[in-house]
Amino acid sequence: MATVTGKLKHLPAPDPLGPNPDPWADFREIEVLGLEWTQHYKHSLGKYSRFFLELENRRFFATRCPKCQKVWTPPRPVCPDDLTITGWVELSGRGQVVSFSVLHYAPAMLSFLKTPYVLAYVKMEGADTLFAHLLQNFGDLSQIRHGMPVRVVYNNGPVDHPIMLMAFEPADS
Numbered sequence: 001m002a003t004v005t006g007k008l009k010h011l012p013a014p015d016p017l018g019p020n021p022d023p024w025a026d027f028r029e030i031e032v033l034g035l036e037w038t039q040h041y042k043h044s045l046g047k048y049s050r051f052f053l054e055l056e057n058r059r060f061f062a063t064r065c066p067k068c069q070k071v072w073t074p075p076r077p078v079c080p081d082d083l084t085i086t087g088w089v090e091l092s093g094r095g096q097v098v099s100f101s102v103l104h105y106a107p108a109m110l111s112f113l114k115t116p117y118v119l120a121y122v123k124m125e126g127a128d129t130l131f132a133h134l135l136q137n138f139g140d141l142s143q144i145r146h147g148m149p150v151r152v153v154y155n156n157g158p159v160d161h162p163i164m165l166m167a168f169e170p171a172d173s
């Protein structure tokens with residue numbers, strides 16, 4: 001939906017062809033609009049859809065390659081190593097921090113986050129790759145360390161994107 005507010009403005013311009021009278025003189029009164037748009041998109045998550053739908057069910061899924069047995073998380077519909085179509089596999093939702101970043105600036109889409117916030121790269125139990133997501137309720141930054149046990153925690157939303165239905169929290173080892 002657009003809200004239109006318009007006014008005629010007079011925008012004179014010299015005739016680029018020379019000193020003749022402006023041939024466009026009758027058309028120098030132009031309307032300038034202020035437009036505000038609200039747009040709704042239908043956005044498909046495609047072959048990754050089940051991962052996000054299962055977050056609503058508080059379940060964490062990866063994909064396993066039937067050829068090399070590698071377990072990918074975030075899920076890949078096709079194994080990047082051998083291009084075999086993978087299958088869904090549920091993981092426990094537990095893992096260990098392999099690396100992490102402390103961020104002191106939140107981009108606009110994450111402006112709801114209190115800074116500093118922590119992005120953790122987690123090796124999930126049963127997975128061969130790392131999954132990066134927010135680590136919350138970690139207490140003091142000095143408590144975060146390599147090998148720290150974490151678990152996926154879920155929320156019921158509403159959220160701007162289904163990936164925000166989950167986060168990591170410290171877990172008992």
Ligand SMILES: [Zn+2]
Nearest residue numbers: 065068079082
């Ligand atoms: Zn493979």
